[in-house]
Amino acid sequence: MSAGGRPLEGFLVLDFTQVVAGPLAAMILADLGARVIKIEPPQGDAARQLGPNPKRGYLGGMFETYNRDKESIVLNLTDEADRARALELVDRADVLLESSRVGVMDRLGLGAEAMTERNPRLVYASITGYGERGPNAERGGVDMSLQGETGWMSITGEPDGPPTKLGAVPIDVSTGHVAAQGILAALLGRTRHGKGEIVRVSLFDVGCHLHAHDFTDYLMMGWTARRTGNFPAVTAPAGVYETADGSLVLAAYMPHHWKAALAVFDDSRLEDPAFASMRDRVMHRETLVPILQSILKTRPTAEWVARFDAARLTTGEVRDTGQAADSDQFAAAELALEFGGAEGRDVRTLRTPARFASFGPREHARAPQLDGDRDDVLTWLND
Structure with a gap:
């Protein structure tokens, strides 16, 4: 790979x-440089309906965030x-x-075995709710339902409170990263062995693995x-404490x-x-926490964070998304595109x-309009 080149330049991904x-x-x-063609049903990706504001030309954070740098074509697979x-x-x-329920792509004639037989160099990746085996294999799943099924809601919230969901969609996001990891490993294997691969990832497996240590304790x-x-079971002091003007996290165990x-x-x-x-x-946590809380309430968050930083303690201000996005660290990290x-x-x-040391962010394009690249894709396909 030449300096500045991307490892997947010249690769075609069908999403x-x-x-x-x-x-x-x-x-x-x-x-990483791949050309990604997003193949959508006539009604489009369901995420197009999750929080859009068409009057402002905004498709919503869920769709805009995860679909940039793609081309869209509508294909009715029936x-x-x-x-x-x-x-x-x-x-x-x-x-x-693909992320259909188990069996759907097979019924459409686009299943993993058929497609890898048709194109032996193809890496075919499936994301499902529960995997290919077991009593739940044909069930669908979303992040929240899998938070329930994999134990997350039983460990989130106050001890005497109800089962509580996590504030975002961590199983979905983690599954995306695991799927990308699996695909990249399969592409490396293809480079070495000349054959494609079938990669299977499930929300259930990822949801369990995200707190694998809890499963190890049980098994x-x-x-x-x-x-x-807000206080871990096996360490102290560690937790979230109120200050004079907000909250902070302190881990000094x-x-x-x-x-x-x-x-x-x-x-x-x-x-x-x-x-x-x-x-x-x-x-003696029940005695310790009130003492720490009474001390921390006497000063503002920024002052405590500065004091703890000077002592090389692990601490952090509790922020909302806007405060995190407006922080000096966010700007220095150049996270925003x-x-x-x-x-x-x-x-x-x-x-x-x-x-990566050898290349920076690519030149980006916003998430595509539904079927917005149809003519270009079909023209390329017919060349």
């Missing part, structure tokens, strides 16, 4: 997926002529990514993790961190032998997190 996980995986491949076009695209593709010892609110925290707090109540070791502090969109409207979104 049959919708909403978050699959579109994110395909977008990661686009960031129509013989459109299915034939899809097969022509498969013949030229390096990657096919090894029969321990079931429970909700502990290692022996040298606790010693440094004592110097910052300068409060004799914390010299109690009951707080001498981390095990002691966990056992801004590029021209349709009708002169600029698009502002986020770059993907991985950074």
